[in-house]
Amino acid sequence: MSSTRRGWALIVLLWLTAALMALSELHRQGGFSALFGATSPSSSAIILRSMWFPRQGMALLTGATLGICGWLMQRALRNPLAEPITLGMTAGATLAMGLASLWFPALLASARPALAIAGELAALLAVILLSWRQRLSPLVMVQAGMMINLWCGALTLLIAIINDRFLLQVLMWGGGSLAVESSQPLRDLLLPLTAAFAVLLLMLRPLALLQLPETMVNSLGASALRIRSMAVLLALVMSAFTINAVGVIGFLGLAAPHLARFGGARTSRQMLLHTALLGAGLLWFTDQCVARVSLANGQLLPVGMLTAVTGGPLLMLLARFSRPGTSPVTGPEPVAPATAGAALFWVSGTLFLLAVVVSLYMGHGLRQWRWASPDELAHLLPLRVPRLMAALSAGALLAGAGVLMQRVSGNPLASPEVLGIGGGAAMGVMTWVVLFPASSGGLLLSSLSGATLSLLLTLWNSRRGAFNPQRVLLNGLALNALCQATVSLVMLNNLKASAMLLPLMTGSTYYISAPLAEILFVSTLLLLAVVPLFRRWLLLLPMGSIAGSLGVSLPLARVAVLSLAAVMTGLATLLVGPVSFIGLLGPHLARRLGAKTPLSQLYAAALLAATIMTFADWIGRNGLYPRQLPVGLVASLIGVPLLIWPLLRGNVSRQAE
Template identity: 50%
Template sequence: MNRHCAGLTLLLFAMALMLCLEQLAHQLSWCAIWQALRGTAMPSLQQQMFTLMWLPRQGMALLCGLALGFTGVVMQQALRNPLAEPMTLGIASGATLALSLATLIGPTWLLASREWIALSGAITAFAVVFLLSLRQGFTPLALTLAGMLVNLYCGAVNLLLSILYDRSLSAVFIWGGGALTQENSHALWWLLPRLVMAALPVLFILRPLRLLALDERVTRSVGLPAGWVRAISLLSALAISSLVISVVGVIGFIGLAAPHLAALSGAKNFYQKLIWSPLLAAGLLWLTDQGVSRLNGINGLLLPTGMMTALAGGPLLLWFLPRLRHIFQPDVNEPSSAPFPTHQIAMLPVIMMFLLMLAIALDFARGLHGWHWNSLAEMHQMLPFRVPRLLAALASGVLLAAAGVILQRVSRNPMASPELLGIGAGASLGITAQLLLWPLAGMAVMIASSALGALFTLGLTLWQARRYALNPQRMLLSGLAITALFQSVAAIVISNNGIAAAMLRQLMTGSTYYVSTPIATLAFVLALLLLALTPLLRRALLLLPLHNISPSLGLNVAHARLLLMLLAAAMTGVATLIVGPLSFIGLLAPQLARQLGARKPMAQLLLAVLIAAIVIMLADWAGNNLLFPRQIPAGLMATLIGGPWLALLLWRPLNSANA
C-alpha cells in the first residue's frame, strides 16, 4: 500500500535530516545559521562554507536522487525490463571515456569545460545505441543489447587506458565514483532548469508510456506507435542522466534500486512508481551522502558517494526482495529470421575459424625480432608457456558462454549474463579481503579465498529466491544487488590501496598471466565435465522459456530451475576462479549464436561455445602480442574484439516474430 511507500520515504528523509542537524550542531550555532541564511554583511568562514558548500551539497543530493529515480522508472517501463537503469545504455561509460581521452589528449580542456566533455561523451554513447537499434524499430531487445554493448565496450576501453596510464587517469577514476561536493551553488542552479526541461517530454506521454507494459502485439492492435514512444521516453531519461553525470559523476544503482524499492513498499502501478521512486531515490542518496561526508578524510580515506550508494541500497533491496509479489517479465521476442537461415550454414566457417585461431595462438607471435611463425624448435620451447594460458582462456571462455546461454534461456532476459548471479563479484570480494589481510599469500590462498567468496554469494542468492521456486528474475535482481554491493567494496579498496589496486585490476579484467599448468589443466577438465552435463538438461532449457506451459508438460519447474542455476553458477565460479569475471563473453556469445540462426538449446550452446573459444583465443593472443612486452588482460581484449561482431549483427534489420 502507498502508506508503506510514504513510511519508508519518511524514514530515509528523517534519518538524513537528523544526521544533517547533528553535523550542523558541531559547526555553527542556530543563531549563526539564521544569520547566514539571511545574508549578514560580514559572514564568518563557517557561515560561508555553510551557504556556499554545505547547503548546495544537500540540494544536489536531493535533486540528483529525484532525477535518477525518475529515469529508472521510465527506463524499466520503456524497455519492459526490471534490470534496466540509467547506466544500462552506455551513457556513464561514454562520459567517463570522454573524460579519460580529454585527460590524455588535452588536460587543460578539463579546467574550462569538464561538464561539456562528459555530456558530449554520454550523448555520443547513446547516439550509437540509437543508431544500432534504429533499423529494428527501437524494440526493447535491440535497445537493451545495443546499450549493453556500448556500455561494456566503452568501459573496456576506459579500463585499458587506466591500465596503460594509471597515474594520469586517477582523477577520472575518482570522478567516476560520483562526488556531490560543491564549491558554490552555480552547478545546482545550472542543473535544475535543464532537468525540468528534459523531463517534460515524458510528462506529455504518460498514458502511452503506461501502455508499453502490455505485450507488443497488444500495443500494435490499439494503434500505439510503441517504437516512437519508447524512443522519446528513453531520450528524455538519458538526457536527464547525462546532465546528472556531467555535473556530479557516475552515481550507479540508485536508478535500478529505487523503482524496485517503490514496488516492494506497495506502489502497484506505473503512476505510483513514478511518484514514489524519485522520492525514495532522493532519500537514499541524501542519507548515503551524509554517511560519506563523515567518513571521508579519516586516515586519508576516500569514499566517493556514487560508490557508496550500493552499500546503502544493496542491503535494503536484498531485505525487501523476498516480499515482492510480482516482477514483470522482460520483452524478449525472438526475431522471425536471422541473418543466416540456419545455424548449420554458420557452423562450418565458425569451425574453420576456430582451427585457424588455434594454429595462430600456438605458433604465431611477436618477439624481440618482430612477428614470425615459430620453428619446431621454438615451438617446443614456447609451448610450456603458451599452452597453460590457452587452456585456461578456453576453459573460462566456453564456461561463461554456456552459463550465458543457460541464464538467458531460463530468465528470458537478454541482459542476463553470468556476473548477474553475483558469483564473479563474490570471488572478487574474497580476493579483495585476502589482499588486505594477507597481501603476500600465494596463488593457492588466492584461489581458496576466491572460492569462499563465490560460494558465499551463491548461497545468499539461492537463499533469497527460495520462497518463490527460484524465480530467475528474483535471482538476477538479488545477484545484481550483491554484485553492486561487492563491487563497491572493491572500488573503495582500489581508490585507497595502491598495492592492492594493481592486482585487483588484473584479476577483475580477465588476465591469464598468473595461471600455472596444474591450474590450467584442472580448469580445462572441469570445463569438459560441466559442459558434458548440459545435454542432460536440454528438455528443461527448451520448456522453461514457455513459462506457464512448461508445468503442463510434466516439468518440475522449481527442480529444473535449481539444477540449471547451480550448473550456471558452477560454470561461472570455475571461470572466475581462473581468470576473473570475463562477463562480456557470457553476454556476447549467446547473442551471436542466436543471431546466426541457432534457436534450439543445444544448437545455441554449441555455436556459442565455439564463438567464445574463438574470441577468447584471439583476445588472449592479441593481449600477449599487440603491445609486447606489455600485457593486455584477455577480458578487455575479448570485449574490444567481440563488440564489433555484435554491433554488425544488431545493425542488420531483423523483423520481430510478432510483427
C-alpha cells in the first residue's frame, strides 16, 4: 500500500507542479479571459489559443503515448531496457531525412511527414526481416533493433560530416519540439491515437499472458508469437505518429514504465494507467521548464534532450527506495561450432597482425595509395603508432568491459554505457573545458574524475538492492542519459566548448598524443592480466541467486566486477570517447565463434574488438583523405554487418522462455 501511495504521490506532484507553472504563464499572458474570451482577440489571446493551449495538449498526449509504447515493448519483448527507440524507428526516420537533405532538399520542406514515416517503416521491416527466422524472438528483435539503430545513426553522422549545411533542420528535429502554430497538428494526432488506445484496451488480457512462459501461453490456446507481434506493431504505429508530429523525444519510453513499476503498479491495467499519467506529467513538466529557459543566442532548448534531465533523477531516486526487481530475461549461450577452440585464437591473432601491418604500412598519400618504404616508415611511425595503440587499446578495453557487464548482469544486451561511465567521463571533460577553456592539461584527470564519480553514484544508489543487476542497469542508463543530455546542452550553448568536445563525443583518435597512448596501452595490458583473478565469480554470477548458495558473496562480487568494468570503460573513453558499441559487438562475436568460458570469451572479444578498431582507425584516416572520420563512426559501419549476418542466416538460438 505504501508503494502504491508513493506512485500516486509522484503522479500528483508532477501534474500539480506542471499545472502551476502553466497557470503562471497563462496569467502572465492575460489569463482565462484572454484564452476563452469572446471579444475581439488581442495578440496575446491569439498566441494563447493558437500556440500555447495546443502545446499543453500536445505535451500530455505525446508523453502518455511514448510512455505506453515503452511499456508495450518491455512487456512484449520481456526486456526491461526496451523502448520505442530500441527498434531503430527514430534512427530510420532521421536517416531518411538526412538523405533527403542531400539529394532532394525540396522534399524536406514539403513532405517531411512522408519521409519520416517511410524511414520508420523501412527500419521496422528491416527488424522483422532480421528476426523472422527466429520467430520474432524477443532477444533477437532487440538485437536487430539495436543494429539498425547503430547503422542508421552512423550513416546520419557520416552525412553530417560530409555535408553539414543541410542537416541543421534534421538535427533540430532529432532534438524534439512541442512547438505548434495552430491546433491542427493536435487534432490530426488525436484521432489515430484514440483508435490505437481503443485497440490497446482490447489487448489487455492477452498482454497479461505474456508474463507466462511461451509454452504455457500456447497450452492455454493462445499464440504468444501473435500477441507479441500485435503488441510490437501497435507500439510502433503509435510511436510513428507521435515521432512524426513532435520529433524524437527519448528516454520517456524507458523511464515512465519503470517509474510506474517502482511506484507500485503491478497489473496490466495499473501499469497502463500509471505509465500514461507519468509519461504525460513528465513531458508536461519538462516542457514547462524548457519554455522558461533559452540558449545564450535566444534559441529555445529542444524538449527531447531535457526529458533525461528531469526524468533521470526521478528514476534513480525511485530505484533507490524500491524493492529489488528480477533480473533481465536472458537468452541461452549460442551453441559453439565443433571446430571452435584454439582455432579461434589463431584466426583472431592472424587478423589482428594483418590489421596492425596494414595500419602501419599502407596509407593514402597526396595522390594515390602507397605502401611505405623502410625510410618512409621511420618518419610515419611517430604519427601512426599513437593512433594504432589508442585504437587497439580502446577496442580491447571496451570489449573486456562488455563481457564483464554481460556476465554480472546476465543480460546479453548489456554494454559499458549502462554503467553511465562513458557519460560521466564526457561530463568531467565538459566541466573542465567550460571552466578552463584555454588549458588542456587537466583533461585526463577530469575524465577519470567524472568516470569515478558516476560509478560511485551508480553503486551507492544500488546498494539498498544488494547491487541487483537490473537495479544497476537502470541507474546506469538514467545517469548516462542525464550526462549525455547535459553535455549536448552545453555544446548547443557554447560553440568553443562544442569544438573541443565533438572529437571526444564522436570517438576520434586524431588528437591522441604518444605519451598518453603509451600509458593507456600499458594499463590495458595490466587490466587484462588481472581478469583471471575474477574467474570463479565470472563463472557463477550469471546463475543469479544460485551463485549465493554456492558460497559467492553476491554484493562483493558484483561491485568488484563492475568496478573493473568501470575502470576499463573510463580509460577507453579517454582514448576514443563513448564508442560503447564495441563493448556489445566484441562479446557477441566471440560467442558466435565458439568462445565458451568467461576467460576465453573475454580475451577473444578483446582481440576481435582490437582488430575491428584498428581497421576502423585505418579507414577513418584514409577513407575520405584528407578528411578524418571518427573511429567510432567507422567501427559502427563495419561492425554492424558482422552481427547482422548471423541473424539473417538464423544462427542464433531461440530465446528460452
